[in-house]
Amino acid sequence: MTGNQWGYGKDDGPSAWNKNYPVADGDRQSPIDILPHQARHDPNLGPIVLNYDRCTSINIANNGHSVVVEFEDSDDRSVIQGGPLDNPYRLKQFHFHWGGKGCHGSEHTVEGNGYASELHLVHWNAVKFKTFGEAASTPDGLAVLGIFLETGDEHRWLHMITDALYTVKFKGSVTDFKGFNPKCLLPSSLHYWTYLGSLTTPPLHESVIWIVVKEPMIVSEKQLGKFRTLVFTGEEEDERTRMENNFRPPQLLKGRTVRSSN
Ligand SMILES: NS(=O)(=O)c1ccc(NCc2ccco2)c([N+](=O)[O-])c1
Numbered sequence: 001m002t003g004n005q006w007g008y009g010k011d012d013g014p015s016a017w018n019k020n021y022p023v024a025d026g027d028r029q030s031p032i033d034i035l036p037h038q039a040r041h042d043p044n045l046g047p048i049v050l051n052y053d054r055c056t057s058i059n060i061a062n063n064g065h066s067v068v069v070e071f072e073d074s075d076d077r078s079v080i081q082g083g084p085l086d087n088p089y090r091l092k093q094f095h096f097h098w099g100g101k102g103c104h105g106s107e108h109t110v111e112g113n114g115y116a117s118e119l120h121l122v123h124w125n126a127v128k129f130k131t132f133g134e135a136a137s138t139p140d141g142l143a144v145l146g147i148f149l150e151t152g153d154e155h156r157w158l159h160m161i162t163d164a165l166y167t168v169k170f171k172g173s174v175t176d177f178k179g180f181n182p183k184c185l186l187p188s189s190l191h192y193w194t195y196l197g198s199l200t201t202p203p204l205h206e207s208v209i210w211i212v213v214k215e216p217m218i219v220s221e222k223q224l225g226k227f228r229t230l231v232f233t234g235e236e237e238d239e240r241t242r243m244e245n246n247f248r249p250p251q252l253l254k255g256r257t258v259r260s261s262n
């Protein structure tokens with residue numbers, strides 16, 4: 001496994017990541033299993049505030065690990081603030097993690113139970129840092145909003161994403177994706193758990209303030225199935241490996257406290 005060649009398979013998957021990324025065995029790794037009854041309710045934790053009204057999506061891409069929608073982050077046009085955050089954090093991108101048919105694919109679990117998928121809205125502290133890369137490698141430089149996806153009725157707006165997936169089937173494909181505001185994906189309540197953790201894929205930097213929303217968004221099995229039409233591999237590669245089970249299992253809490261908004 002050369003340098004940054006990692007994946008979710010038997011030989012290059014999460015259990016092998018510590019070879020090239022020793023921080024994988026660190027003290028504040030993500031995801032974790034959340035135990036609601038052991039989370040500390042903190043009355044000082046205010047609501048999460050999202051100001052996405054002028055958000056500007058740019059493109060949708062298959063990076064060989066997930067499908068990612070990137071945003072214009074040269075100013076504070078789309079930020080998250082409040083809750084555990086001391087500054088506004090700028091929206092940089094969102095992406096998903098999902099399982100195989102009928103299997104769970106979320107990264108965080110709740111009392112050992114996984115959801116079908118998990119959406120990550122990734123933000124960076126542009127008050128303290130000049131670039132995303134700098135923020136991503138510094139403690140608390142990032143704030144990731146995690147939303148669980150549960151199967152049920154069709155999600156009325158998710159089709160805007162799933163209808164575009166055929167254009168990014170292969171690793172390395174990118175297509176224009178303008179005018180999408182991810183606020184339409186959020187559940188009605190933004191009550192959350194929060195804890196200090198890490199990126200859930202290499203380089204696994206311990207730079208993330210995690211904000212995991214309690215209420216899942218509901219999507220249909222058909223919508224979720226469209227994510228599984230993507231492949232991990234490039235168009236030129238002969239084997240087509242279906243993109244699924246691209247999630248890291250829960251990591252040890254190592255004494256960390258999980259706080260709960262009301
Ligand atoms: N699953 S996640 O939200 O924790 C996550 C993981 C990795 C990366 N990126 C990998 C990276 C960061 C710096 C250098 O390379 C991102 N991200 O970039 O939003 C998010």
Ligand SMILES: [Zn+2]
Nearest residue numbers: 095097120200
């Ligand atoms: Zn993620």
